[in-house]
Each structure stands twice: as structure tokens, then as C-alpha cells.
Amino acid sequence: MIEAVGLTKRYGRTVAVDNLSFTVKPGRVTGFLGPNGAGKSTTMRMILGLDRPDAGRVLIDGRPYRELDRPLRTVGALLDAKWVHPNRSARAHLQWLAKSNALPARRVDEVLELVGLSGVAGRRAGGFSLGMAQRLGIAAALLGDPEILLFDEPVNGLDPEGILWIRQFMRRLAAEGRTVFVSSHLLSEMALTAEDLVVVGRGRLIAQCSTAEFVDNASESSVRVRSPQLDRLRTALLHKGFTVHTEPTAEGNALVVSAATSDQVGEIAAAQGVVLHELSPQRGSLEEAFMQLTSDSVQYRTDVSPVAGDGAAQNDRLVPAGK
Amino acid sequence: MNLLAVERIKFFSTRSPWWTAVTALALMLGMSALFASVLEPDQLAVPATQAGYDLALVVVMVMATLAITTEYRFNTIKVAFQAEPRRTRVLLAKTAMVALVAGVLGEVAAFGSWALAKVIRPAADLSIDSGTEWRQVAGVGLVWALGAVLAVAVGALLRQTAGAVTLLLVYALLVENLVGLIPEVGPDVQRWLPFTHANHFVRGTGGQPAGAEVASAPPFGPWGSLAYFAGIVLAVLVIALVTANRRDA
Amino acid sequence: MIEAVGLTKRYGRTVAVNELSFTVKPGRVTGFLGPNGAGKSTTMRMILGLDRPTAGDVLVDGRHYRDLPRPLRHIGALLDAKWVHPNRTARAHLRWLAKSNNLPRQRVDEVLELVGLGSVAHRNAGAFSLGMAQRLGIAAALLGDPQILLFDEPVNGLDPEGIHWIRQLMKRLAAEGRTVFVSSHLLSEMAQTADELVVIGRGRLIDQSSTARFVERASGTAVRVRSPQLERLRTALASTSGAGVRAEDGALVVTGLTSDQVGEVAAAQGVVLHELSPQRGSLEEAFIRMTSGAVEYHAEESGEHLHLRGARGAEGTEGTR
Incomplete structure (x- = not known):
């Protein structure tokens, strides 16, 4: 803790x-x-x-780090x-560390x-x-x-x-x-790794919650549907008051329904007798959520707009002047 | 011309060339001032004003070595070869740039030292009249330029600062002098070594080889010695260029 | 190019x-x-x-x-x-x-x-x-x-x-x-x-x-389906040739069929769908599968050395893999 x-x-x-x-x-x-x-x-x-x-404190299992006896056994x-x-050598580096906390050499x-x-333990760490x-x-x-x-x-x-190894290892x-x-x-x-998040920006806490909550809070859920009777489905969805937009995919057009669950969309399709080819709940990504919440605390912003990323205004910059 | 400009930007956009240049200049002027103050006016002649030239040459060679070895150390040589894959051109441009700087610096240092001695000892006869005296002063720039080329070539061959600087320092300051001490063959070998000829060009007094007095005196006249020194420098440079083109960057 | x-x-x-x-x-x-x-x-x-x-x-x-x-x-x-x-x-x-x-x-x-x-x-x-x-x-x-x-x-x-x-x-x-x-x-x-x-x-x-x-190619594809009439769908899918079906926390995971095909089966049976998502394997899984045998330093997988000997029982070694 x-x-x-x-x-x-x-x-x-x-x-x-900052606090x-x-x-x-x-x-x-x-x-x-x-x-x-x-x-x-x-x-x-x-x-x-x-x-x-300069102010405040941070405790490890209730004690400041400097007061830990043999700290490597705790942290x-x-x-x-x-x-x-x-x-x-790699081995010598670990040996002195082990010695410093009275850990057995083996x-x-x-x-x-x-x-x-193991195979390279005798080699210089610099190499x-x-x-x-x-x-x-x-x-x-x-x-x-x-611990x-x-x-x-x-x-x-x-x-x-x-x-992959370090991810599984941490878990x-x-x-x-x-x-x-x-x-x-x-x-x-x-x-893929973290269950909980502590998010900071400009030295201040922005959020502490589970990863799932963080993503759900920042991005609204949507549903992607494909169907051979897409127009009928669209009409039905609009009639029910959902916001819908079309998205081209490799398998033909899809509809993305905002602020809906896949259950709701599935029921509407069934009521209309519409055949579905896909009905996938879309989750926001951690990246989207993160960018949304930290957008005002970034140090070096590049002039490509970070979320839209269309960069039309910057396109001409890629061409050297005088060409 | 473009590549020369590239090397100019590179050379003058870091600090170490400035520091080494200032050090070389200070050594030359300092030694000249020292000799001018210590020697009586009638003992003080033109060659004494250039007393620091060989020590300062070593500093100039360090500067020249760094110009190439830092490229290897920071891997910018790879970027340079990426920008201009014809490696010979890149290295020749760098060599030319460094030689030019060393040459100009040498002339500034040489005439500066001479002028400084004149200011300190107005009574001494320091006028530059004879061809010999012109060579003794103006020759410094030529030797520095060639020494810089040698240093760039050695740097390009060894590709690391410590090795190249050590080799050049140990060789120029120690090896050539110690070789003369080897019994029997020493002096015979020494008279064919490059820096012996460089010294002979700058410090040699007359047009004749002085073989009569010193066993290890070079076999040529001063200008012959310069040509011989230049030949050796050129040979090392060619080896460096061929090697750089053959090996992986 | x-x-x-x-x-x-x-x-x-x-x-x-x-x-x-x-x-x-x-x-x-x-x-x-x-x-x-x-x-x-x-x-x-x-x-x-x-x-x-x-x-x-x-x-x-x-x-x-x-x-x-x-x-x-x-x-x-x-x-x-x-x-x-x-x-x-x-x-x-x-x-x-x-x-x-x-x-x-x-x-x-x-x-x-x-x-x-x-x-x-x-x-x-x-x-x-x-x-x-x-x-x-x-x-x-x-x-x-x-x-x-x-x-x-x-x-x-x-x-x-x-x-x-x-x-x-x-x-x-x-x-x-x-x-x-x-x-x-x-x-x-x-x-x-x-x-x-x-x-x-x-x-x-x-x-x-x-x-x-x-x-x-490396990890195949699967389709995840949820439905209030899951059993009916399961029976229908089981009798479709080439389909593999297994249950996974309240849903079915179907292999061997595209989501289009699963959707058609569901529609033919009049089954309401609550989800029908094609599941793609991750690039990581595919990569590890294709390149195993070409790796330089393999870390130990068993975890038997995770603990200071004696400091802890044998409980930890199962982990979450």
C-alpha cells in the first residue's frame, strides 16, 4: 500500500x-x-x-521510505x-545490492x-x-x-x-x-495491464479510479451495426430518437449508433424483422479518454490537432517552400 | 561548395573548436611573449617568435581529430552519409574545412606572435626580409593545415577520440623524438619521419640540408621537406578515404 | 517504393x-x-x-x-x-x-x-x-x-x-x-x-x-453473440456445418462462421440479438505464434524463482497466466 x-x-x-x-x-x-x-x-x-x-508526505505501509529497515525487502x-x-557485470551489480540488504547470495x-x-550474467552491463x-x-x-x-x-x-512477458509478470x-x-x-x-489508474497533469491529480470507469466516464458508448437492410434499420433508429451516422467499412457500410446499448439496437432490429450482420458495442479507448481529460496540461503540443488529426491546415507545410 | 558550407555550419555550431583554437593561439602568443621578454634584444630573431608553433600544432591536431571523431561518437556521421552517400565527398569537404581553419589560424597565430614580440622588444631586429624568414613565419599556417589533415585522416581511421588523440600526441611528441635515441639505426630512421620534416620546413635555417652537423638531419631542403610531409599526409588521407568507403558506417 | x-x-x-x-x-x-x-x-x-x-x-x-x-x-x-x-x-x-x-x-x-x-x-x-x-x-x-x-x-x-x-x-x-x-x-x-x-x-x-x-491467419476469427434466446440460437448454430460453438460468460463464441452468417442463422430462427461482434485476435498473439523459435532471450515462464526461498509458500506460482 x-x-x-x-x-x-x-x-x-x-x-x-502540487498537493x-x-x-x-x-x-x-x-x-x-x-x-x-x-x-x-x-x-x-x-x-x-x-x-x-516540500510539503505533504508519502507513506509505504504506513512508514516513510527512509525509515524502512532493509527497504529492498519492502519496495x-x-x-x-x-x-x-x-x-x-550484471551479477556483480546485483551482488552488491543483495549484500546491502543482507539478502542471500543465491x-x-x-x-x-x-x-x-543467466546466460549473460558475467557480461558488463554497459554492453x-x-x-x-x-x-x-x-x-x-x-x-x-x-510486497x-x-x-x-x-x-x-x-x-x-x-x-508480453512483463505484462503477464506484473499481473x-x-x-x-x-x-x-x-x-x-x-x-x-x-x-491491457492496469486495473486501476492514477492520472496526473501539471502535478495535480486528475483522476483516480478503475481503468474501465475512466474510459466509460470520458467517452460515451456506441454500437456498430451492419445489415443487408440498413436503410430500414436507420429509419427505425432515427424514429426512436437515436443519433446515427454511416461509416464505410471493408464489408460495406455500417451504422454507428451513439449513446445506445447493443441490447437496445438488437431489440429494435428484431421488432422490424431486420437481419443483422454485425452488432458490436464500441468502447472508447483509454487514449481517447486520456486525451480528453488531460488536454490542457500538455507540454509540447504539436500543431496537428490531437483529436481530429485531419491536419488539413498543416498539409502545405510538408512541401518545402521554393520547390 | 555546398558540402563545404555544411562543414562550416557543423564546425562553428559547437564549442570545442573555439576552445581549442583559443588555446592554440594563446600558446603561440604566450611562448613568443616569454621568449621576447627573456632574451636580450640582440639574441631575439624571427624564429624565436615562433617558439610555440609545435606545441600549438598538437592542439590544432586535437581540434582536427575532434571534428571527425565526435561525428562517430555521436553517430552524426551516419546522418551525414545519409544526406550525402558519396562518402569521399563528405570526408574531403570536412578535411578541406578543417585544413582551411587550421591554416588561417596558423597564419594569424604566426604573424600575431611575431607582432607581439616586436611590441615587447622594439629594439630587436625582427624585420622579415629574407625568404627564409618569410618561410619561418608564414610556413606555420601550411604545416598546421597539413597537420590538421593528418589528424582528420587518423580520426576517420580510428573513429574514436581517445585512440586517435593518444596516437597523435604520443607519436608527435614522443615517438619521433625517442626514435633518434636508438643507437645505430635511430637517427637514420628519424630523418625519414614526417614531423621531423615539418619541423625542418618551419625551423630549418638555410636552403641546404644540415646533414653535416646532425646525423638525423633530413635529406631534403626545407621545401623538399614540406613536399615530403605533404606526401605522407596525403597517403594517410587516401587510406582513410578508401577505408571509410569500404566499411559499414 | x-x-x-x-x-x-x-x-x-x-x-x-x-x-x-x-x-x-x-x-x-x-x-x-x-x-x-x-x-x-x-x-x-x-x-x-x-x-x-x-x-x-x-x-x-x-x-x-x-x-x-x-x-x-x-x-x-x-x-x-x-x-x-x-x-x-x-x-x-x-x-x-x-x-x-x-x-x-x-x-x-x-x-x-x-x-x-x-x-x-x-x-x-x-x-x-x-x-x-x-x-x-x-x-x-x-x-x-x-x-x-x-x-x-x-x-x-x-x-x-x-x-x-x-x-x-x-x-x-x-x-x-x-x-x-x-x-x-x-x-x-x-x-x-x-x-x-x-x-x-x-x-x-x-x-x-x-x-x-x-x-x-495466425489466430483465426470468432464471433461473439448474445441473445435473450441463447439456447435456441445455440441449437441452430450447432447444426450449421463448419461451426464451432462454446459458451463464455453469458454469450456464445462461434468459430468457423462469419458474423454475417451467424446473423443470417439468427434471423432465420427469428432470434433477437443483443450482440453480434466479430472478435479479432490481437496482433501480439499472432506475432508471438509466428515468431516463437526466433527469440533471443527467453525469460523464465514458470516463476519458480519469484520468491525468496523460505520467505513464502508455494502458493504464488500459479499466477494469472
Whole structure:
């Protein structure tokens, strides 16, 4: 369990984290989302006692990190895979970490095997690819068999097999009752991994809820229908007061019915004796929901409109002047 | 011309060339000022005003090495070869740019040092009258330009700063001098080494090889020595160009 | 258009790319997928003439990269965002690149605006975050307004807004008729972006096809149906030839039939439908299935070393897999 209460951090006149309060519960993977510069990394560093809050506090199982005895047995963290001495071997890196928290030496080989690095344990960490460094960082986080795990962009540099592995791994850790707190920019990945979300923007809390709630709140549900009698169906739907628009697909035109459930649309079709070829509830994506809620707290906005993305006004920019 | 402009933008848009150029200039002027203040006016002649030229040459070669090895270190060479796949052109443009800078810097440093000595010791006879004296001052720029080309070539061959700088420093400052100390063959070898000839060109006094006094004196006159030095530089450059075209970027 | 024919690259005794042939067509975003060490980066470097193939050939619009005059006007590439001198400003970096291909100087400011770096153009590239460096790399790729674009892991380090932006940008470039070739490990991202796929493993071609076909072939399709008259529907479907039916939390999952066919069966029986959604397998599942055996570092799957010995019982190992 991680609890932040009124957490605040200023750098000079910039407020990186602003009166942030949230709770990360055990038994679930909690995603930590926010645009660049939202204060995610600063928050993670404060959780680990690396940075000192200017106000508020953050507690791990009720105690500040600095008061934990043998902290690696309570909290394991992967903040940056490159925080390794490049000339030290992977095994030596883990050995000194293990020693520092009085963990048995054989634990080092166990975690190396767990992340699939046994074969290269004797090699210099500086020669590792980003994906291998990432696995080494994960091994370090697991060293003390901790109840609480923090990961910052864990899939960075991993290949598809590695991404699948870390996703299943985090879920397994959570299923065992551990607290797993993951920050990531990859929303399509987080949608598959995180059950709960803590969303921040400009250092402030934007939302804390389950992933499903977050998506449902931000985007209204719609239903996609295809039918050989599409016009009859459209008339019936409009008659019932639904908003409908047509969408071309590979299999012919479809109707998208806004603010409806598939049950409602199915009943209307049946009442009209209309044959259906598809009747799929459409869920908003985590990305859409996220963009909608954080749109005013983005640092570097590009001039292609982020939601519409038609960019007609910018098209001419792609052509160099004077050509 | 375009590629020269490319190299100009690259060269002057980072700080290290400025720092090394200032260091080289300061070394030249400092040594000249030192000699001018220490020597009596009747001992002070034109060559003494150029006393710092070889130390400063080493700094100039470091500058030239960095111009190419940083491209490898930061992988911008790959971007450069992407923009212009004819690698010989890219490397020649860089070589020309660096040589030009080194040459101009050399002339500024040489005449600046000479002028500084004149200001410090107005009484000394420092007028540049003879061809020899012109060579002793103006020659600095030529040697610096060639030294820079050599450094670029070595940098392109080794592709890393530490190795290339170490090799050039150890070679120019130590190896050539120590070779002369080897009994029997040493002096005979030394008289064929490149920097011996570069020195001979800038510091040589007369038009004749001075073989009579020093065993390791070069076999040519000063201009012959310059041609010999240039030949060696050119050979290393050709090797570097051929290698760069053959290997993966 | 990019064409590779029998492309091969050996480093000593290791074969990085092995007789690879594929075509990347204009007007679509083509994803370039493969496990680590499959040879993707080597292939991209060979396309750009940076590495020399040991055998075979790769042509850009019918020509070798080295024979393209002003190549940045034909093909723009982002291979690695960190390929910038850290003490050079973003603008100076683009200025020398523009100069090398005789592009007008104002084009530099245009692309800087386009990627959203206009306000930090005077800052040294070394001080950039990975996301900003990535945008600078994209600006460099767009500099010559090229018809062909190569991106290696373009979303690396970008935040959600940046990821969305680059996805839209790539789609728009393809819609304008350009050739867009993107390599990435983020399959959930590629599933949204790529129309076509080139999949390689251990330096060899595993598959080249459209994304939809790749997923379909590897994981098949299924249709999920819900109905208040589920039993009647189930009986009807069970007697339809070629259909496989199983129940899954209050719904039926039908394999071997399209959603059109299931809908017709339901209509013939007068069954009301509450849902009829075609279920597509994920690109990830398809990819893992097709490339297993071509992976470099396998992590341990059993999880037996997850725990400090003695610290915990054996309960954890079942997990959620």
C-alpha cells in the first residue's frame, strides 16, 4: 500500500508536484499516467525517498521510505534501466545490492534466471541492449521479494515477447497480493495491464479510479451495426430518437449508433424483422479518454490537432517552400 | 561548395573548436611573449617568435581529430552519409574545412606572435626580409593545415577520440623524438619521419640540408621537406578515404 | 517504393540478415516487425546505404541509395534520435542537413514548427528529453519532403499526445501517397497504425501481408453473440456445418462462421440479438505464434524463482497466466 497525502515538490518557482493525494492498493496493477512534465518521475522519486517533498508526505505501509529497515525487502523499484555502472557485470551489480540488504547470495542467480539473463550474467552491463538493461533493472527490483513494486516505463526497449512477458509478470505479482505501481506513456499497453489508474497533469491529480470507469466516464458508448437492410434499420433508429451516422467499412457500410446499448439496437432490429450482420458495442479507448481529460496540461503540443488529426491546415507545410 | 558550407555550419555550431583554437593561439602568443621578454634584444630573431608553433600544432591536431571523431561518437556521421552517400565527398569537404581553419589560424597565430614580440622588444631586429624568414613565419599556417589533415585522416581511421588523440600526441611528441635515441639505426630512421620534416620546413635555417652537423638531419631542403610531409599526409588521407568507403558506417 | 531482393548481411560468422526479399509499397503504412536481433536495424541501415549487403540488393525507387542525388528529397529516415551532436542546437543540426541537400533555409523552421519544437530550436540537442530528441529526428526525416519515410521505433520516449500525433502523421503521410516503413516492438501501437506488415525472425522473412490477414491467419476469427434466446440460437448454430460453438460468460463464441452468417442463422430462427461482434485476435498473439523459435532471450515462464526461498509458500506460482 502506498499513500500520498498533499504531496508537493517545487524546483525554484516551478511546482512539479502540487498537493497530490492518492492511494495505491495491493492486489492490483495500478497505472500511473500523465503527459510529459506532469510530475510522475518526481513523485516516484519521492516515494523512494530520493527526493524530499516540500510539503505533504508519502507513506509505504504506513512508514516513510527512509525509515524502512532493509527497504529492498519492502519496495522494489525500476526507475531507470541505465542506473548501472557500465563496467560492472550484471551479477556483480546485483551482488552488491543483495549484500546491502543482507539478502542471500543465491538470490542473485535466482532473479537473473527469472528475467532470462543467466546466460549473460558475467557480461558488463554497459554492453547490454536497452531491453537487457531493462530486464536487469527488473531483476534488481525483485531481489528482495518485495510486497510493493514500482516500475517506470518497464517495457521501454523490450521486444514483443518481452513486453508480453512483463505484462503477464506484473499481473501475476498483483494476483499474489502485491502492490504494483507502473508509470507508462503507452496507453494501449496500459489498457491491457492496469486495473486501476492514477492520472496526473501539471502535478495535480486528475483522476483516480478503475481503468474501465475512466474510459466509460470520458467517452460515451456506441454500437456498430451492419445489415443487408440498413436503410430500414436507420429509419427505425432515427424514429426512436437515436443519433446515427454511416461509416464505410471493408464489408460495406455500417451504422454507428451513439449513446445506445447493443441490447437496445438488437431489440429494435428484431421488432422490424431486420437481419443483422454485425452488432458490436464500441468502447472508447483509454487514449481517447486520456486525451480528453488531460488536454490542457500538455507540454509540447504539436500543431496537428490531437483529436481530429485531419491536419488539413498543416498539409502545405510538408512541401518545402521554393520547390 | 555546398558540402563545404555544411562543414562550416557543423564546425562553428559547437564549442570545442573555439576552445581549442583559443588555446592554440594563446600558446603561440604566450611562448613568443616569454621568449621576447627573456632574451636580450640582440639574441631575439624571427624564429624565436615562433617558439610555440609545435606545441600549438598538437592542439590544432586535437581540434582536427575532434571534428571527425565526435561525428562517430555521436553517430552524426551516419546522418551525414545519409544526406550525402558519396562518402569521399563528405570526408574531403570536412578535411578541406578543417585544413582551411587550421591554416588561417596558423597564419594569424604566426604573424600575431611575431607582432607581439616586436611590441615587447622594439629594439630587436625582427624585420622579415629574407625568404627564409618569410618561410619561418608564414610556413606555420601550411604545416598546421597539413597537420590538421593528418589528424582528420587518423580520426576517420580510428573513429574514436581517445585512440586517435593518444596516437597523435604520443607519436608527435614522443615517438619521433625517442626514435633518434636508438643507437645505430635511430637517427637514420628519424630523418625519414614526417614531423621531423615539418619541423625542418618551419625551423630549418638555410636552403641546404644540415646533414653535416646532425646525423638525423633530413635529406631534403626545407621545401623538399614540406613536399615530403605533404606526401605522407596525403597517403594517410587516401587510406582513410578508401577505408571509410569500404566499411559499414 | 522499397524493394529488397535476396538481401544478406554477415558479420563474421553471424548471419544478421538472410536472403531477405520484400516490397514496401506507396500509399500505405508498412510495419516492420521482428524480435530483438531479427535484423531489422541492419536491414534499415542497408536500405540507407550505411551498411553494405554481403549479398543481394535493396533498391529505393529502383535505384541504390548511393546513386540518389540529394537523397533527403527522396527518402527521410529516423533511425536513432540520439544521432545528434549534444552541443549543437536543434536548428543548427537541421541547418547543416538542409544545406547538404540544397534545401531552402526556411524549411528548417517549417519542420521545427511542424514537430512542435519551434520554441526550443535554439537549445542544445544534448539537453533534450528523449521525446524531444525523437521529434527532432522526425523533423530531420521530413526536411526534404521525401516520398519515402523510414522510422525506427518512432514513439520511443513520446508521451501519449506525442504518440497519438506521430500515428496520425504517419497515416496522413501514407494517405498522401507516400511510402511509410516503420519498425516497432509495440504491437498494440502497430495494430492501430500499420496497414501492411513485413515480419522477420532470425534475419529471414516470416511473412509479408496485410495486418488484418496476418492476424486472421495466425489466430483465426470468432464471433461473439448474445441473445435473450441463447439456447435456441445455440441449437441452430450447432447444426450449421463448419461451426464451432462454446459458451463464455453469458454469450456464445462461434468459430468457423462469419458474423454475417451467424446473423443470417439468427434471423432465420427469428432470434433477437443483443450482440453480434466479430472478435479479432490481437496482433501480439499472432506475432508471438509466428515468431516463437526466433527469440533471443527467453525469460523464465514458470516463476519458480519469484520468491525468496523460505520467505513464502508455494502458493504464488500459479499466477494469472
